[in-house]
Amino acid sequence: MVNRPTDTPLDPRLEQAADWHARLQGDADQAVWLAFTEWLEADPSHRRAYDQVESLWRQLAALPAEPQAAIIDLASRRKAGPAAPANRSRRWFLGGAAAAAAALALTLTGRHTPTPLPELFETGQGQRRMVTLADGSSITLNSGTRLSVALSADHRAVVLEQGEALFDVAKDAARPFTVAAGDRLVTVVGTAFNVRHLDRSVTVTVTRGLVDVGDPAGGAKVRLVPGQQISAAQGQPPGPVTAVDAQAATAWAQGRLSFDNAPLPQVLAELSRHYPLPMRAEGAAATLHFSGVLRLDQDQEKLLETLQGLLPIAVVRQGDSFVLSKRP
Incomplete structure (x- = not known):
């Protein structure tokens, strides 16, 4: 059920961020982008507000069709008044001004409940990080990963923008847990699984429980059980379900x-x-192949020494990279 927002004023920084987000969806020229950059860098709170608004839009895309349509209709009415048609298109909504985006913010954050705005988590290169959510679920982020999390009274939604994450979801039948990655939507109640979103491709691996993999538009879903994996390139149908060593796939x-x-x-x-x-x-x-386990807690030169001891290769540093060639 979607809560109707009250007339409580929205943080003006969020309204400004929502307005900028709407303006940048169209054919913004260089002057608009320069003005946006100036606003963004004027105050650290502006960047935080913009990240929050951007995450809210992603959370909208991750929601099932029915509540998504209800939110769009509610925001449309808030912008244009009670006489506005109820069948505004999502395209119009995404290109709307701040009032529509503000209504979305009010709706998703639930002004009548203490539900927080989506939280952003990210890791840099070579970093790993585990976060524990308020519902008891945990997420381990791999290197170079960025995701947002929104917890509400009836839904738990994650948007994996890029990278890889291992999820251990606390069981709660009343609040499905979804992960949106590219054009894939993973839905669970309580389970453990890995989602990899890199190079416009998504791979899902299950270590415990059952996982449904579909798309945000509500198309056909594929159910995975422990030890199964499925991959799909952006805009393409998913490949076949394959059997994998789930523990090896999540050893990172x-x-x-x-x-x-x-x-x-x-x-x-x-x-x-x-x-x-x-x-x-x-x-x-x-043309060489490798089998084995490599530790990530060693520095790069030590790692390459390990590889040289396991494969017939020579390693040479060339500028800002390492080149491996086969030994005679």
């Missing part, structure tokens, strides 16, 4: 990466997410 959460006959370029691409300098294979080294 314990500071390890596990590989089973993986091509060396794939190994190096994954390792490069965790270290300051990129690593690549050239020539015959690109």
Whole structure:
């Protein structure tokens, strides 16, 4: 059920941020972008307000169709008055001015309840972080990950903008837990699973419980059980469900990466997410495969020494990267 907002004034910084967000959805010219940048950098609170508004829009996209339509209708009426048509399109809503966005903020944050605005969490390169949510669920963020979390009385919604996260969800049948990543929507009640959103592709791996993978528009869902994985490129139908070693796939959460006959370029691409300098294979080294477990708590040079002891490779630093070639 969607709560109707009261006439309680919205924080003016949120109203300004909502107005900027609406203006930037269209064909904003350079002058608009320069003015936005000036506003954004004028006060640290402006950036926080804009992040909150941007997260609210993402939370809207992650909601099921029925409450999403109700929120759009409510915001449309708030902007144009009681006589406004009830069937305003979502496209109009996204391009609307601050009043519509403000109504969304009021609706999603629940002015009649203490529900907070979405919280933002992120990690830099080589960082991992575990956060515990108010409902008892936990999220472990991998290197280079950014996500937002919104908890309400009847829903728990996460938007994984980029990166990878391991979720351990507290069981609550009255509040489904969803993770939106790209054009995929993962829905659970209580379970543990991993979502990877990189290079316009989403991969979901289940370690415990049941997980439904679909899309925010409410299309067909695929149900996964422990030890199963599914991947989908942006805008493409999902691939087949495959059986995987779920513990190996989530070993990164314990500071390890596990590989089973993986091509060396794939190994190096994954390792490069965790270290300051990129690593690549050239020539015959690109045809090598690697099986084993690598620790992420060692520095990059030590890691490369470990690889040299396990594979017939030589490592040379070239500028701001490491190049691996096959030894004769």
